[in-house]
Amino acid sequence: MYQYNDINQETVDSRCREFRDQVERRIAGTLSESEFKPLRLMNGLYLQLHAYMLRVAIPYGVLSSSQLSKLADISDKYDRGYGHFTTRQNIQFNWPTLEDMPDLLEELATVQMHAIQTSGNCIRNITGDPLAGVAADEDVDPRPICEWLRQWSTLHPEFRYLPRKFKFAITGSANDRAAIKVHDIGLRLRKGTAGDLLIDLWLGGGQGRTPKIAQLFKRGLKVEELLPYLEATLRVYNMHGRRDNKYKARIKILLSEIGLESLQAQVQEEYEALDKGPFANSVAELKALYSHFALPLIDIVQQSGPTILGNEKLAGHEVQRWYKQNTRDHKLAGFRSVMISLKPAGGIPGDATSAQMRALASIAKQYSRDELRVTHRQNIVMPWVAEKDLLKVWQALVDGDLAESNIDLPSDIIACPGMDYCALATARSIPVAQDISKKLRETELQTDIGKLAINISGCINACAHHHVADIGILGLDRAGVENYQITLGGRSDENARVGERMGPGLSADELPATIERVIKFYIKERHDDESFSLAYDRIGKAGFKPAVYGEVNDDAGVTA
Amino acid sequence: MAAVKIRDYSHGVMLIANHLLGGRTVYLSGEQQWLLLGCLQQQQAAIVHSEEAATQLLASINPNDALCPVVEPYVVQLSSNGMPSHSRELLRATGPSIRYGAPATQEANHVSI
Secondary structure (H helix, E strand, C coil): CCCCCHHHHHHHHHHHHHHHHHHHHHHHCCCCHHHHHHHHHHCCEEECCCCEEEEECCHHHEEEHHHHHHHHHHHHHHCCCEEEECCCCCEEECCCCCCCHHHHHHHHHCCCCCCCCCCCCCECCCEECCCCCCECCECCCCHHHHHHHHHHHCCCHHHCCCCCCECEEEECECCCCCCHHHCCEEEEEEECCCCCEEEEEEECCECCCCCECCEEEEEEEEHHHHHHHHHHHHHHHHHHCCCCCHHHCCHHHHHHHHCHHHHHHHHHHHHHHCCCHHHCCHHHHHHHHHHHHCCCCCCHHHHCCCCCCCCHHHCCCHHHHHHHHHEEEECCCCEEEEEECCCCCCCCCCEEEHHHHHHHHHHHHHHCCCEEEECCCCCEEEEEEEHHHHHHHHHHHHHCCCCCCCCCCCCCCEECCHHHCCCCCCCCCHHHHHHHHHHHHHHCCHHHHCCCCEEEECCCCCCCCHHHCCEEEEEEEECCEEEEEEEECCECCCCCECCEECCCCECHHHHHHHHHHHHHHHHHHCCCCCCHHHHHHHHHHHHHHHHHCCCECCCCCECC | CCCCCCCCCCCCEEEEEEECCCCCEEEEECCCCEEEHHHCCHHHECCECCHHHHHHHHHCCCCCCCCCCEEEEEEEEECCCCCECCHHHHHHHHCCCCCCCCCCCCCCCCCCC
């Protein structure tokens, strides 16, 4: 993984010194709150319902063991012994104090981490495929491009006050695990016929109150064109994006208002006029980054071992279920990627205690080349586990309460912090997720269902991606009472689309039974192993709606 | 200054905010002290029962004063039990409704090979 150079480290260290001075001036009373608020937000420090919240960037979701250990230490020293992994591959601490913030950030900097650009109207943390560089189905390892763009976008002087926040996601696989089509810009890296790197740029995706699927904006960019083309795109957005209404300020609205061809023409004109001089060394800089992400030189034969599936002693054992559900094919023979669920039945999606973080760091240090990933589904990946070590890894995960075998199953629920923490939320989402996952566990429905995404957002800002879930739940406030709308049929992959709203909202108490009915209806109606989204395509809103509102009989058939 | 938007003054309103240094949610007492909302004692709170009094209460705090110990103050409506009437502010008073930071129980699942 990437290691900071002296310039990177000094950039972060100097920012720590600057923010320490700003905090001291705020506490001393020489900076007012209105002066200080934008400064703290630039450093990822929010004020939430109960306390300050610090959002720490995890660039494209890649973490070292020492970084995760430091996050565990910080959660014990400055917080309440846990952290919350988010859908943008970041981590949030819910209880730090302003007084502690300078020391906390300095500790983060010692492991090459920071909270810069995790808030504000700037380019946010760049997210990516959590299996980047190890996935068997990958065309191009996106990590060098991710890092290149991280460096380009960090403290970019022209883009620090955009009309609104701006989010990138990047994948190098046809199977999109980074949800690139619901980001302001999504990049799909692929190889051309000559084996050269080509980049398709998808633009104008996003969620929130106006969900949009990105459109293919520029096909087949060459690598030397990428940075100037992005610079031209951001410049046009910076000039013409609306600043009079924050709900209409994202680039998806600009795209809708002026149209694809018009925006493409403006960006092309800007691109052609752009001085390319500053980019003269950028490709050389990119090439230098590749050494940080080279495949390890490993004696593959030594990594192979008795497979878990082929071991008769393990027939029917939980570890075989875990292997099938929580490990993935690897680019290197003899290796698997291990996915660790942060969604135990009744647990808090995305939360990890300091003990769990240390356990993960320790296991990764021993068995995963010191490396972990955070997924946008709020789970963790160990990307470099040898087949021969899988059983030991599983055992260690069991010991750390980290071996839930439910990756991509319905109880692998995405949930934002909701009104239990978030100042923007209009309803709670975590207890809803807990109740639904408990219900699914009780009925053992999961084993019959297969892959199915349930995402729960506590407000229309859609941090939990409810618009693009098979089953999306949106919490709203109806005269002081929590109320939940159901959407069905969304998806966030390469065939991304926004789900359809079913109708009137439901109470929190009604949700577990509602979700159970919808799932039973799907199981009854699906053809063979037809996915939820394909079944929804065939059956439609009118077919599913009676299941949502309980107008079905006991065997989940629709009543007349 | 945030506007006062209260529907019903019959059970009174009080002033809440975040403490500048710690960030924790606090309420204003009759003694003009900021106390932790999580330890709310109604008899200690500065409670008023009219829009005029609520406006005065809110105006008594100037969060733009750099020496003000709290940020983002606003008034909240109380219900008959003396607690905030809206679910959002009730959560601010009672804390997260979930047991945070603790993993769900999971049965040990060791295997001998």
